[in-house]
């Protein structure tokens with residue numbers, strides 16, 4: 001007998017892992033103060049860009065002596081700018097446990113052709129950081145968005161390391177505690193946890209990263225879009241809002257609005273609590289069912305933003321087709337949009353739980369997941 005459809009629907013069915021759901025209070029008219037049609041170098045534009053930097057610092061608790069820059073090309077731009085500018089001075093270690101981390105490995109090994117040790121783990125697992133040599137430059141992703149596996153903390157990173165740590169934290173910043181003293185380069189984009197717009201990346205540099213920039217010149221050419229120094233000195237303007245090229249003032253306004261909202265829910269603590277509550281609703285759901293499980297093997301590594309799930313029912317023969325069908329059914333009902341697993345990840349679902357998502361929406365969506373699963377199992381058994 002067909003399982004009846006749940007009565008309630010999520011008010012907002014947007015569970016995409018990027019661009020992520022906008023802040024719950026969002027409406028386009030709230031961007032009406034954007035400095036549109038004005039120069040980003042005029043006082044009005046510069047003031048907004050500087051506010052974006054300093055409010056980011058305030059909410060994330062970034063130390064006063066760390067530089068924060070707004071750079072082109074979203075998180076990818078920020079990571080690649082850092083790797084192209086800093087790597088090559090010493091040996092590198094590339095650490096990856098899912099698709100985005102693997103992309104940075106390709107950059108370093110195949111494009112930059114740097115002497116690097118590559119440490120990887122399968123989807124659902126994580127690399128043991130106790131085995132990483134932090135006297136090399138280490139590149140890693142804090143939260144693996146496509147596997148839902150995150151670093152639980154930075155304890156394995158020594159304070160007295162000789163190498164630099166370069167951390168892609170795009171699906172972690174504003175949802176997890178980041179140990180700034182252990183991170184020399186941290187990157188993220190506005191389109192992730194705060195539900196901002198893509199286009200611009202955030203680049204956070206420790207004093208040691210700046211020291212490297214000012215004392216080392218890579219052997220390869222650097223396009224203007226990557227250049228952070230001039231005549232061996234850091235271009236300080238980049239870190240007070242004088243962007244390398246023209247930013248979108250609409251995206252800036254949207255980010256400022258999201259930062260304001262973040263403050264209104266209790267800043268970083270509030271954002272972490274919201275993501276934790278969202279993720280817990282899903283963890284609890286999986287715990288009490290034997291047909292679905294978290295892809296992250298070790299509970300300590302389970303992401304509270306990109307929660308990745310796998311179907312474990314023995315009746316499923318084609319895992320990829322089944323997961324796709326469930327995601328399609330949820331989308332067709334308008335109860336969960338964009339929840340299919342990432343294209344390179346194992347078959348399953350990925351449900352975004354960052355702070356802009358309301359727990360009530362996750363709770364309203366889960367009975368639909370149960371319903372869609374039952375419907376697809378019925379379809380399988382009917383087909384036999």
Ligand SMILES: Cc1ncc(COP(=O)(O)O)c(C=O)c1O
Nearest residue numbers: 018074075076100141145170189
């Ligand atoms: C871990 C990670 N790194 C990099 C990216 C690329 O981000 P962007 O498209 O904002 O450059 C993503 C996007 O999902 C990601 O999750």
